[in-house]
Amino acid sequence: MLNRNQLISVSLFAIAMAYLESSVVVYLRAMYGIEDLIRDINFETDIYTFIEIGREAATIVMLVIIGLIAGNTWQKKLGYFFLSFGIWDIFYYIWLYVFIQWPSSLLEWDILFLIPLPWWGPVIAPILISILLISIGYLLISEVKIKVTSIDWIVFVLSIILLLYTFTEDSIKVIISGTGDLTQIRPTSFNWVLFLITYAAWALTTIKVFYPRAGRQK
Numbered sequence: 001m002l003n004r005n006q007l008i009s010v011s012l013f014a015i016a017m018a019y020l021e022s023s024v025v026v027y028l029r030a031m032y033g034i035e036d037l038i039r040d041i042n043f044e045t046d047i048y049t050f051i052e053i054g055r056e057a058a059t060i061v062m063l064v065i066i067g068l069i070a071g072n073t074w075q076k077k078l079g080y081f082f083l084s085f086g087i088w089d090i091f092y093y094i095w096l097y098v099f100i101q102w103p104s105s106l107l108e109w110d111i112l113f114l115i116p117l118p119w120w121g122p123v124i125a126p127i128l129i130s131i132l133l134i135s136i137g138y139l140l141i142s143e144v145k146i147k148v149t150s151i152d153w154i155v156f157v158l159s160i161i162l163l164l165y166t167f168t169e170d171s172i173k174v175i176i177s178g179t180g181d182l183t184q185i186r187p188t189s190f191n192w193v194l195f196l197i198t199y200a201a202w203a204l205t206t207i208k209v210f211y212p213r214a215g216r217q218k
Contacts, residue, residue, distance in 0.1 A: 019091070026096070026100055029100070038186050063085050064081055073143075079139070086130035089130040090127055090130050106124035109121070117172075156205065
């Protein structure tokens with residue numbers, strides 16, 4: 001049974017956490033004089049680098065913990081984690097826009113993570129993933145009966161790997177070639193074809209898993 005009070009509490013936690021996260025980014029931008037993210041960001045290691053990496057890791061730990069606390073079954077724990085992650089990520093951008101009117105466009109580039117290497121992507125890409133995570137999280141929390149086949153698991157795992165690759169493609173190419181410097185990486189294009197195909201495969205498989213009858217009625 002869906003506990004609406006718990007659902008609201010977790011959602012408010014994620015929104016408040018997004019406020020905290022975005023406010024830290026506002027301070028970092030002011031401290032480093034970042035106006036244009038691609039032009040001004042500096043990946044050179046300084047005394048704050050490991051603190052920033054630790055902050056990113058702590059963010060994920062907090063979201064995992066809220067899922068573990070809120071859910072009373074592993075399905076619900078995973079559901080609350082997905083739900084809180086998606087809400088946090090979307091409201092992170094909402095709060096940034098409230099604070100500094102950034103991003104000015106959903107297609108504007110953002111540095112998403114530094115762990116284990118720089119992730120770049122247009123703002124709309126993580127938002128689309130967050131919408132899907134919120135949807136899956138809600139269905140898991142609602143205890144909708146699911147039927148996951150081996151093929152479904154393969155699609156889910158490959159989807160995650162390929163989506164992560166679209167964000168880290170430039171960094172991975174530099175590492176493999178050994179001819180560049182990770183600190184100098186700046187995005188020039190986004191692999192929308194791979195992203196959208198992978199995203200569609202994940203979304204369609206999710207529908208198949210949660211609504212198996214829909215596919216048989218066609």
